[in-house]
Amino acid sequence: MTAPTDATPATDAAAYDLTSNISPYLDLHMMFPLLEYIDSLISSGSISYNAMDVAQARLELLKPTHMVDYAMDIYREVHGENAQIPQEMEDQKAGVFKKLEELKDGQAAFEELCRNEEARANLVSSNQWNVQSITSNASYGITAETIDNYYKFAKFNFDCGDYQQGRDMIENYLSLFASPPKQRKEDGDDEDDELTGGDDNRNASEDEKTGNPNMYYLTSVDTTLLQVLWGKLSCEILVEDWEEAAVALVAVKSAIESLASSSKLSPLDALHQRTWLLHWSLFVFWNDASGKGLESMVDLFTSEKYLQAITTHAPHLLRYLTAAVLLCKRRAAKKAGNNSNAEGRRLLRDLVKVMKQCEYSDPIVEFVEQLSVKFDFEAAQSQLALCEKVLSTDFFLCKQTELFMEEARVFVFENYCRIHHKIDLTTLGEKLAMDRNRAERWIVDLIRNALLDAKIDSEEGCVVMGTGSTSVYEKVMDRTKELTARSGGLVVNLRSYMNDVKRDKIRKERKARESMEAEY
Numbered sequence: 001m002t003a004p005t006d007a008t009p010a011t012d013a014a015a016y017d018l019t020s021n022i023s024p025y026l027d028l029h030m031m032f033p034l035l036e037y038i039d040s041l042i043s044s045g046s047i048s049y050n051a052m053d054v055a056q057a058r059l060e061l062l063k064p065t066h067m068v069d070y071a072m073d074i075y076r077e078v079h080g081e082n083a084q085i086p087q088e089m090e091d092q093k094a095g096v097f098k099k100l101e102e103l104k105d106g107q108a109a110f111e112e113l114c115r116n117e118e119a120r121a122n123l124v125s126s127n128q129w130n131v132q133s134i135t136s137n138a139s140y141g142i143t144a145e146t147i148d149n150y151y152k153f154a155k156f157n158f159d160c161g162d163y164q165q166g167r168d169m170i171e172n173y174l175s176l177f178a179s180p181p182k183q184r185k186e187d188g189d190d191e192d193d194e195l196t197g198g199d200d201n202r203n204a205s206e207d208e209k210t211g212n213p214n215m216y217y218l219t220s221v222d223t224t225l226l227q228v229l230w231g232k233l234s235c236e237i238l239v240e241d242w243e244e245a246a247v248a249l250v251a252v253k254s255a256i257e258s259l260a261s262s263s264k265l266s267p268l269d270a271l272h273q274r275t276w277l278l279h280w281s282l283f284v285f286w287n288d289a290s291g292k293g294l295e296s297m298v299d300l301f302t303s304e305k306y307l308q309a310i311t312t313h314a315p316h317l318l319r320y321l322t323a324a325v326l327l328c329k330r331r332a333a334k335k336a337g338n339n340s341n342a343e344g345r346r347l348l349r350d351l352v353k354v355m356k357q358c359e360y361s362d363p364i365v366e367f368v369e370q371l372s373v374k375f376d377f378e379a380a381q382s383q384l385a386l387c388e389k390v391l392s393t394d395f396f397l398c399k400q401t402e403l404f405m406e407e408a409r410v411f412v413f414e415n416y417c418r419i420h421h422k423i424d425l426t427t428l429g430e431k432l433a434m435d436r437n438r439a440e441r442w443i444v445d446l447i448r449n450a451l452l453d454a455k456i457d458s459e460e461g462c463v464v465m466g467t468g469s470t471s472v473y474e475k476v477m478d479r480t481k482e483l484t485a486r487s488g489g490l491v492v493n494l495r496s497y498m499n500d501v502k503r504d505k506i507r508k509e510r511k512a513r514e515s516m517e518a519e520y
Contacts, residue, residue, distance in 0.1 A: 013046060107153045151170075158235060167239060171232070177225060285324070302354065367380055425461050
């Protein structure tokens with residue numbers, strides 16, 4: 001991305017823009033929504049990039065694709081409406097249409113079979129909806145090359161920007177390698193089957209191998225099918241079907257781990273694949289309307305293998321993990337019930353551990369670090385003021401700006417209340433980047449919603465905190481964890497002591513032998 005044009009207030013936002021960090025791990029087509037968002041920021045004066053530079057970057061991204069008409073529109077935007085379109089682009093357009101017709105003809109037989117619902121249903125019910133059965137039946141006129149052309153045609157449609165068509169075709173292609181569970185028949189049908197020896201057929205059906213439900217019931221996976229699954233995920237993201245995108249994300253993850261565990265992917269290749277998946281998952285998790293996306297994101301990002309990918313290849317993803325933890329901390333606390341405080345602290349402890357492993361910082365990360373590690377409220381306050389600008393100019397976080405700022409203020413308040421019994425409203429307002437009256441209304445709302453054990457002393461203009469007591473369950477859990485850690489330490493110390501004793505005994509025995517040999 002081009003550097004900011006001048007030292008305007010927007011310069012700070014440009015300094016924290018992660019587009020150039022994220023783009024190497026995204027499909028080219030996924031970059032267009034990000035560039036469109038940057039265009040909107042430029043128009044509003046929120047970021048100081050040059051609009052023509054962004055248009056030129058978009059034009060470069062379009063060259064490897066088949067979206068020639070779109071590329072021509074961008075070319076005119078860069079060079080003027082009356083600019084002569086280069087012959088190279090005209091030739092590319094003609095070549096695209098020619099290739100499109102070739103692939104369309106080469107896969108027509110299989111496409112016709114896919115559209116024939118009755119014939120397809122019969123093949124599925126008789127377990128013949130697979131490459132081997134279809135290509136061995138001469139009446140269909142379908143060869144292995146036909147099916148290969150079908151997949152190439154799906155990818156070609158995707159490269160042309162027809163993501164919906166590409167998705168539908170990939171679904172048909174994947175179904176050839178899948179073995180979903182058979183639907184149970186109605187009771188009446190079961191009685192008819194019994195009269196015709198249906199039990200044997202049913203038993204045979206039940207014995208057939210069912211595919212992995214996490215990978216669209218694929219019976220096996222190789223690197224070729226992994227690429228197909230990546231294509232499915234890409235299509236779902238670009239058509240913005242977030243529910244199906246979440247399913248596709250799980251499928252890709254399952255395929256990567258399956259290939260890695262069977263040594264079909266080298267450890268380094270698996271690490272690269274996981275790094276790509278982490279970046280693609282940002283689209284899915286931050287657009288999840290169910291509210292569970294951020295919790296799933298925290299689980300994925302903090303799992304051992306994916307955490308390794310973050311610390312080695314993508315430390316900038318710490319921004320999104322930090323934001324997700326802060327946003328879902330209270331939600332996870334409510335689910336934990338009596339153990340809510342402990343669950344919130346656990347999430348923060350895990351986050352701090354990740355922070356120590358990543359060489360990355362921005363206002364969002366620094367805000368949490370100042371509060372959770374350094375307990376520097378002044379520094380946290382200054383970082384919180386920057387957070388709003390960073391959030392509003394981040395493609396993935398912009399929709400969560402208001403909610404993040406609310407959760408951040410609660411986080412400041414929680415930490416401040418741990419070390420103060422009586423808090424001046426004016427001082428508190430400064431810590432929360434609010435004026436006194438707004439801070440008072442905000443605290444009243446917290447008290448009403450039973451999220452705060454406190455009362456407001458209007459005469460003294462302060463908040464008086466309740467005594468607050470830790471639940472018995474929470475105390476037991478904390479002490480159990482401490483006991484486990486101490487026990488582990490004792491075991492290590494005891495083992496070390498025993499080893500020292502053995503070594504000392506061996507040294508003494510050796511010296512004794514040497515002295516005896518010397519005497520003789």
